[in-house]
């Protein structure tokens with residue numbers, strides 16, 4: 001758990017405002033059940049081991065908030081968490097969550113609602129590292145061989161030791177994060193680190209975990225796979 005004195009300055013935005021098009025399910029994937037509980041509930045519970053509910057912001061699809069309310073009733077899950085509306089892109093969802101934070105200084109972690117296996121230790125480490133260096137971006141080394149494919153279709157092996165697979169949480173100083181999110185959205189913004197980098201802020205990497213997967217496509221939920 002974060003030190004009591006820091007509780008009012010440490011925030012986490014859990015982004016669950018997407019539609020989950022690659023999952024091809026009837027409801028957005030963050031609401032699907034995993035071991036009897038909504039994926040999003042697992043994720044929030046991991047964060048509640050580190051931060052109180054008052055420091056969390058949950059970004060939900062504007063049109064599907066009733067689904068989440070029904071699931072919370074059904075699963076008797078009632079943490080008092082502020083919500084914000086999702087935007088058309090992840091960048092816009094993060095920005096919608098960010099404007100609900102009114103304190104001027106502190107730290108903010110952004111985490112995908114569909115990464116339910118995040119450990120409290122990684123969350124904790126991301127806050128500690130961001131407090132020291134200004135940022136903490138979770139990642140893991142690449143386990144497979146990697147090839148780059150040129151425009152002509154010809155591929156070439158690359159040195160995988162030079163690459164990292166990026167996960168969340170991604171945690172930053174609030175002041176620089178706010179400044180970074182004032183930029184015009186770019187098509188290459190796939191995460192918060194790319195936004196911070198575009199705005200000129202340095203990125204510190206921290207060790208993630210291979211089990212901290214992002215549930216993205218149906219294979220990620222196949223029985224026996226998880």
Ligand SMILES: Nc1ccn([C@@H]2O[C@H](COP(=O)(O)OP(=O)(O)OP(=O)(O)O)[C@@H](O)[C@H]2O)c(=O)n1
Pocket residue numbers: 015016017018019020021022023030059086087088089090091093094112113114115214215216
């Ligand atoms: N407009 C968006 C898009 C994504 N997200 C969130 O960002 C996380 C990672 O995004 P991704 O896995 O791509 O989710 P979706 O956008 O929902 O999926 P897809 O790209 O397959 O449509 C998810 O928790 C998702 O809900 C969000 O809050 N708002």
Ligand SMILES: C[C@](O)(CO)[C@H](O)COP(=O)(O)O
Pocket residue numbers: 090112166167168190191192214216
């Ligand atoms: C933020 C992220 O999960 C880091 O790996 C990823 O970039 C999200 O990408 P997506 O295309 O929105 O799933």
